[in-house]
Amino acid sequence: MSIFWLRVALGLYGVGLLYALVALTRTSDLLNKVALHASYLGMVFHFVSLTEGLFISGHVTQAMVHNSESLLAFLIMAVFMITYLIYKTTSPGIIVFPLVFLLTFMAATRQQPFITMSGTLRTSWLFAHIGLIFIGYAALVLSFCASVLYLIQQHSLKAKRASGILSRLPALEDIDQIGYRSLLMGFPFMTLGLIAGSVVAESTYGRIDFQDPKILLSLLMWAVYLLMVYTRWIAGWRGRKAAVMASVAFAAAVVAWAANYFSSIHRFVAS
Amino acid sequence: MRFQLIGVNHNTAPVEVRERLAIPESRLPEACKRLTEFPGIDEGMILSTCNRVEILANTKNGSGADLRGFIHNFFQIDGSDLDKHLYEYHEQEAVRHVFRVASSLDSMVVGEPQILGQVKEAYATARAVGSIRAQLDQLVTRAFAVAKRVRTETAVGSSSVSIASVAVDLAKKIFGNLHGKHVFLVGAGKMSELAARHLMAHGCASIFVANRTYDRAVSLAYKFKGQAIHFEDLHNTCDRADIVITSTGAPHAIFRREHGEVFLSRRKNRPMFFIDIAVPRDVDAAMNKLDGIFVYDIDDLQQAVSSHVADRRKEAERAEAIVATEVERFHARLQTLDVVPTIVSLQDHLETIRQAEIDRVRGRLGPLSPDQELAVEALTRGIVNKIMHTPISTLKSAARDPEATTVIDLVRRLFNLQERRTAKSGSGEND
Numbered sequence: 282m283s284i285f286w287l288r289v290a291l292g293l294y295g296v297g298l299l300y301a302l303v304a305l306t307r308t309s310d311l312l313n314k315v316a317l318h319a320s321y322l323g324m325v326f327h328f329v330s331l332t333e334g335l336f337i338s339g340h341v342t343q344a345m346v347h348n349s350e351s352l353l354a355f356l357i358m359a360v361f362m363i364t365y366l367i368y369k370t371t372s373p374g375i376i377v378f379p380l381v382f383l384l385t386f387m388a389a390t391r392q393q394p395f396i397t398m399s400g401t402l403r404t405s406w407l408f409a410h411i412g413l414i415f416i417g418y419a420a421l422v423l424s425f426c427a428s429v430l431y432l433i434q435q436h437s438l439k440a441k442r443a444s445g446i447l448s449r450l451p452a453l454e455d456i457d458q459i460g461y462r463s464l465l466m467g468f469p470f471m472t473l474g475l476i477a478g479s480v481v482a483e484s485t486y487g488r489i490d491f492q493d494p495k496i497l498l499s500l501l502m503w504a505v506y507l508l509m510v511y512t513r514w515i516a517g518w519r520g521r522k523a524a525v526m527a528s529v530a531f532a533a534a535v536v537a538w539a540a541n542y543f544s545s546i547h548r549f550v551a552s
Numbered sequence: 553m554r555f556q557l558i559g560v561n562h563n564t565a566p567v568e569v570r571e572r573l574a575i576p577e578s579r580l581p582e583a584c585k586r587l588t589e590f591p592g593i594d595e596g597m598i599l600s601t602c603n604r605v606e607i608l609a610n611t612k613n614g615s616g617a618d619l620r621g622f623i624h625n626f627f628q629i630d631g632s633d634l635d636k637h638l639y640e641y642h643e644q645e646a647v648r649h650v651f652r653v654a655s656s657l658d659s660m661v662v663g664e665p666q667i668l669g670q671v672k673e674a675y676a677t678a679r680a681v682g683s684i685r686a687q688l689d690q691l692v693t694r695a696f697a698v699a700k701r702v703r704t705e706t707a708v709g710s711s712s713v714s715i716a717s718v719a720v721d722l723a724k725k726i727f728g729n730l731h732g733k734h735v736f737l738v739g740a741g742k743m744s745e746l747a748a749r750h751l752m753a754h755g756c757a758s759i760f761v762a763n764r765t766y767d768r769a770v771s772l773a774y775k776f777k778g779q780a781i782h783f784e785d786l787h788n789t790c791d792r793a794d795i796v797i798t799s800t801g802a803p804h805a806i807f808r809r810e811h812g813e814v815f816l817s818r819r820k821n822r823p824m825f826f827i828d829i830a831v832p833r834d835v836d837a838a839m840n841k842l843d844g845i846f847v848y849d850i851d852d853l854q855q856a857v858s859s860h861v862a863d864r865r866k867e868a869e870r871a872e873a874i875v876a877t878e879v880e881r882f883h884a885r886l887q888t889l890d891v892v893p894t895i896v897s898l899q900d901h902l903e904t905i906r907q908a909e910i911d912r913v914r915g916r917l918g919p920l921s922p923d924q925e926l927a928v929e930a931l932t933r934g935i936v937n938k939i940m941h942t943p944i945s946t947l948k949s950a951a952r953d954p955e956a957t958t959v960i961d962l963v964r965r966l967f968n969l970q971e972r973r974t975a976k977s978g979s980g981e982n983d
Contacts (some may be wrong), residue, residue: 436727439840441852452728453823517820520843 288332293323295380351388413474420467427460502533559606736793739800740789
């Protein structure tokens with residue numbers, strides 16, 4: 282049943298995806314509203330699916346591992362909704378909706394790598410690791426959306442013409458705030474999540490293998506993240522420079538995520 | 553003919569004519585009353601603004617009324633020189649005109665928002681004196697709904713038109729909320745002061761003023777309750793402002809790229825907005841290349857204004873399309889309100905039954921004398937007419953009621969009447 286509810290949620294997110302595609306060419310208040318309500322509803326079903334997954338496996342951490350794509354999609358959606366509630370803008374949806382759709386699609390078609398857990402893992406640390414990192418990911422995604430939107434808005438203001446979707450973007454400083462706030466909030470989560478992860482690795486393998494692509498990429502992502510917070514804090518970097526860094530961090534995050542497919546360690550196969 | 557409208561507006565009549573026809577608010581109730589007392593008029597409403605005077609009426613029995621006569625009579629003026637300024641619309645065209653006026657498509661400045669409020673006031677006055685009832689009420693409330701639709705579905709009326717308000721719009725695009733933002737006014741001039749005033753009205757916190765002559769700066773600062781800055785300190789103070797309006801007579805640019813770089817580093821890259829109204833320009837165009845600095849000169853602003861106007865024209869076309877579909881829809885609805893087809897089909901229906909019954913018993917009655925024939929005819933006809941009397945009079949009185957459709961539906965269902973309504977010419981649309 283869990284997968285069924287997830288597929289219902291997927292269908293509803295599809296409306297959001299449609300919005301994202303249409304929003305590129307023209308604006309539609311109605312679609313905006315429909316997409317928003319569909320996403321609300323999608324989140325409800327998504328939540329049901331996650332809770333059911335929890336009951337099936339009977340174990341929080343195991344459920345989190347098995348439904349990782351789905352969980353991440355849900356968290357990104359939640360962050361998006363929080364942003365909407367504060368700033369009344371659906372503009373990040375242009376990136377958020379396709380991403381969430383993709384993740385949910387992967388989860389709903391069971392195409393994610395099957396991660397098995399060895400019994401020796403310290404599950405409470407693993408729980409913390411996954412939970413924290415995922416919140417960090419979600420915040421990073423939003424921050425990336427914001428920096429892309431910032432670039433678009435800045436460009437349209439400089440080009441001195443605004444029409445279609447451009448005229449509906451939030452004000453430049455609002456976009457900036459969205460990006461900065463999500464950056465600031467995501468960073469501690471990401472940091473703590475990585476610490477928790479290294480504790481898990483230590484206890485499982487007795488050492489941290491820095492040669493492993495997953496670990497390497499995660500560290501790279503964290504370093505870029507740190508650099509972003511630092512330059513922003515000290516020098517107020519925004520606009521083009523910040524967007525470049527956000528893109529690098531985002532790319533690192535995507536690759537680090539994809540590393541699940543080929544990292545030997547992160548699969549937690551009891552070998 | 554039912555709805556009828558007559559009037560003058562800014563296009564058809566010069567102000568001398570319009571002011572002669574304008575009805576002051578205090579006389580409006582009386583005018584509405586006089587209108588409904590005028591022969592042939594059932595309901596009426598009068599809209600009188602500085603740009604238009606219009607009389608809308610629902611005429612009795614569809615015979616049409618002499619609205620021109622009413623105007624001549626009410627204003628006590630001779631018709632001949634007035635008539636060429638008057639426009640007159642009937643039925644669907646009147647409906648369309650009312651929708652267009654309420655949606656601000658017929659306004660001097662298309663999309664200006666006041667007209668809807670004025671129509672609402674006129675409606676309230678007419679309602680208060682009872683000159684608006686069933687059908688006109690439907691028409692006017694529908695017009696409000698159409699106006700709302702036009703407002704929400706098109707951008708007519710959303711764009712700003714003056715340079716000062718374009719400047720405010722742009723500032724909002726950059727800063728979002730203008731509360732707590734600081735403005736720097738460099739040089740003086742009517743347009744730059746207007747822009748500054750607009751920005752302050754939208755919540756900007758404080759204003760700095762600099763001028764070549766310090767005394768002028770002081771007096772301007774006094775006017776805006778701001779702070780006067782010596783011109784030599786301009787570049788040292790400027791980074792404190794988020795929005796800079798310049799309009800000096802300087803022959804060379806006052807703000808160059810290197811200044812911008814300094815401002816940005818002092819401001820930790822928070823964005824800055826330069827509004828350059830001066831000719832020749834006060835701000836070097838290269839400034840706009842800096843990340844976080846936005847420079848709009850007078851041409852850019854002018855272009856923004858004209859693109860707004862062009863946008864508006866495009867949006868007005870979309871609004872016209874909305875009005876057209878709404879007119880169709882309203883017309884279709886009026887037709888369903890029309891009770892005549894139902895009465896006719898009710899009569900037809902009962903007449904068919906009567907004929908069929910007579911034919912059925914004729915064989916059993918045997919040959920009848922002409923007198924008997926007449927008696928049977930009269931008897932059956934009498935019964936049918938008696939039965940029909942109440943439904944028909946109910947239908948007729950229901951036609952004046954906004955809930956007529958339910959009554960019509962009920963009668964149709966009770967008697968199992970088929971849809972016989974023939975589409976009237978020009979509106980054969982199915983929906």
